[in-house]
Amino acid sequence: MTITLKNIEKSFKTDTVLDGVTLEVAKGETLVLFGPSGAGKTVLLRLIAGVIEPDAGQIFVNGVNMDGVEPEDRGIGMAFQNFALFPHMDAFANIASPLTARGQSKSVMKQTVDQVAKLLKIDHVLHHKPKELSNGQKQRTALARALAAQPSILLLDDPLRNVDAKLRFEMRLELPRLLKDQNATVIYVTQDYKEAMALGHRIAVMNNHGIQQIGTPQDIYLSPANVDIAKLFGDPVINLLDVRPERGPDGVVARISDMPIRLSDGYAAQIGQDCRLGLRPEALRFVPEGTPGAIPVEVETETPLNEKTVTLATTLRGREIMVSRPAGSPGPASGRAAIAIDTSAALLFDRTSGSRIAPTPIRQETAA
Template sequence: MPELRIENLTKRFKNETVLDGVSFTVAEGETTILFGPSGAGKTVLLRCIAGAVDPEEGRITIGGNDISDVPPEHRGIGMAFQNFALFPHMTAFDNIASPLTARRWSREKIQEGVEQVAKLLKIGHVLSHPPRALSNGQKQRTALARALAASPEILLLDDPLRNVDAKLRFEMRLELPRLLADQGATVIYVTQDYKEAMALGDRIAVLSGGRIAQIGTPEDIYRRPASVEIARHFGDPTINLLDVVPEKDGGGVFTRLSDQRVPLDSGLEAAVGRDCVLGLRPEALRFSDSPDGIPVEIEAETPFNEKTVTLVVTARKREILISRPAGTAAPGSGTARIEVDATDALLFDRATQERIAPQHRGGGKSEAAA
């Protein structure tokens, strides 16, 4: 399967720049998640790649071949967009079969291809129905089935699970990676759901302000977010963000919460004395019996199916969320103490909102650059 490369892609609508020099590569057979808030330009980028929209600048190459001026129908790209784009005069079967019919597949092969993908997406019972008789979820799955049926080398999926019910969405998060791997397609998958991004992507490209703000593996994005904005987007409950000024003494680099010492990575010495934001994931905090723990007051506790989230308040009235597995023993009210491992703490520059990566001896970073 070919590599897809986007180089300095720029798209404007009147005076608004929607895409501003976007560049990234999707390796052969890789699924890259394009993640970002509504209005970030994700769908516009897909339409540029598909040929439905012409960019003002930049190049798009597939397998090293520039396709920027190639008509959409000759790009060999499979697409499934949010607006379904189903042919209203055709049944669901014929909609799914349309790319196969265009390739002049045999009737038997078309029947087999359509039924196979329809079974996976659980729409076999509506194949004889026209689009007007389908629910939004069924329309979404029909559009996805049409994109998958011809096993294209490049596949563009624009939030294809947005309109399906929660149960099927969960099932498809498990099934889609296997299906895409079996097809071997090079995939760009758009979503605003961070759980979907983490579950489906080999890599995640975060689009913000018309630019790629960060690209990396799901672990990179979650554990080493490039900015406060990206850190907020990934995680439920959301990350705790607290204004701090790091210090240093003979014991190393640290900061304070409720006047208690919170150790930081020794490579963060350059942040000492600077206005920073401390990022603490709720699951990285835990209740502690240690007298050195951070004193807090428990405000509320909310049980979920797989976890329990506790809201606590520090001595300086700063709110912190703590997440623990359901059934784990912990105080439910009154005063308590909490602690955090230095390896789980993130530090951001308060002015730029960018993450400060630890630096160790020799000038090297202690981790992959985000």
């Protein structure tokens, strides 16, 4: 089943939530809606489900206009943040409720419920009422109910939000397999960028009443549309340094700690313009002082974070810069140091608008 949204608008009184949202989700695709709180992600899900109606625009499911179609007639499975569990039923009955409505046999219901409950690690609380469950168990019960129904379209509103870190990590590995087996078309909401990158075939980044960028996880991370998106993806956050590209002896450069950093010649049009240089912390590495092209810095502090060590340093002009390296690898803990930059990973943004500047392709001379 496919989902198509055309110019969707939605406001609540004077508060505009969605303004001209257009989106297509292919059959069997998992699309992640990602963005800060208040970006309209949940509202968009509720519009697709039919729980609320758009002020303008059209919603199509498998090419059929959903205008006037009741939620129960759309063939959509949902798991929302508020759980919406039947308080008088135990977890088993809640999960089995869509199968009960279809008149499935008890043996099929038991097999299906047991399978999905085991996957979500709630098989030990199947006979507990919702009031006896933790918020994380309630959330997994709501997710299990949506999965047990095996709908063609599945809307999941941050279903792992209240789940502990270990289980959340396991679900990032297990859920894609399960969703692929069901061949469902999935829209998945999350505020966790790691979850978005792990689960989504594509990611739609929402902010400021609409969708700012849609692309594969790799596209979003390596080529963010603007500064705001660049800052949402990555831990530690991307380094952003004010620069003004200039003409160097070998091409376009930007200066950090008074050292020229070679940029792509495709940025020739930005020479003399106020820009922001984006450098991912993992694109920087410590090298011996005096290494040609290295940036002199002063190391302020370092923080071990299990699989990596993050170092905070300052340039000669006092600008902060973060460096990330694998845990256990050598690096200075304090004092003077030097940093080499992988300039192939450098990003350039317009300082006023925040939009990423794509380098102009360099034409290759061909032999006559």
